[in-house]
């Protein structure tokens with residue numbers, strides 16, 4: 588059995604995946620603060636799942652949010668306060684007494700969607716996770732791309748505008764400032780300050796309280812101002828997808844993360860903007876745009892698959 592744990596900012600989700608790729612057990616625990624507590628939680632969860640299905644035959648993988656080296660060291664993680672330069676691979680392996688492969692959570696998600704979800708059967712896939720920020724992963728010519736240091740796929744911090752708004756990463760004009768959940772909320776607040784989005788402001792209670800979820804719901808109801816915000820998002824999402832098409836020439840993009848639930852609203856706008864932005868569109872088919880199929884389990888399933896192949 589392949590055991591995978593996906594560590595999020597608030598919860599750790601664990602799965603046991605059998606040889607056919609079927610999830611046969613699921614468990615979750617709150618994410619604690621601190622490295623020792625995290626090790627105890629992750630390994631406790633993994634051990635419990637493995638014991639249900641046969642500990643001795645189990646393989647183990649863990650996905651963490653943040654920058655993870657090829658050797659399983661978490662060098663930085665904005666979502667796990669108090670956890671930096673943490674040799675997670677060594678700590679988890681030592682606790683479980685078995686090898687544990689550790690990588691980035693978005694890398695896990697692309698692996699899962701490629702093997703078992705929306706990217707099945709495609710050799711060149713780029714996945715984008717659209718949450719508060721943007722994460723990503725790449726399957727290139729049928730292989731998972733990790734990069735020299737293990738940091739491949741940090742698309743959220745591609746610079747889109749050197750004079751753009753500042754990003755928590757320390758740079759300016761990062762893609763995720765334009766095309767993520769927080770970007771949708773930011774653009775909505777900007778328009779609301781100009782007197783637009785009255786219905787959304789009324790629902791939120793104040794301009795500051797506007798969330799991307801409220802904007803998406805309003806756009807789904809046909810609110811013209813909210814649709815304008817999502818068109819702005821779709822334009823910038825397309826700009827990034829066009830850049831990634833130039834870099835990787837993917838056959839398909841898989842879009843996942845919380846914002847993908849708004850796909851019915853922004854998909855037509857996104858396709859239009861991508862068609863307009865892709866270079867050499869007369870020389871190749873448009874990269875397909877698909878939406879992730881595995882939902883919140885993708886990271887844990889991918890961690891299980893990653894652990895089985897390392």
Ligand SMILES: [Zn+2]
Pocket residue numbers: 743744754755756757758761
């Ligand atoms: Zn950034």
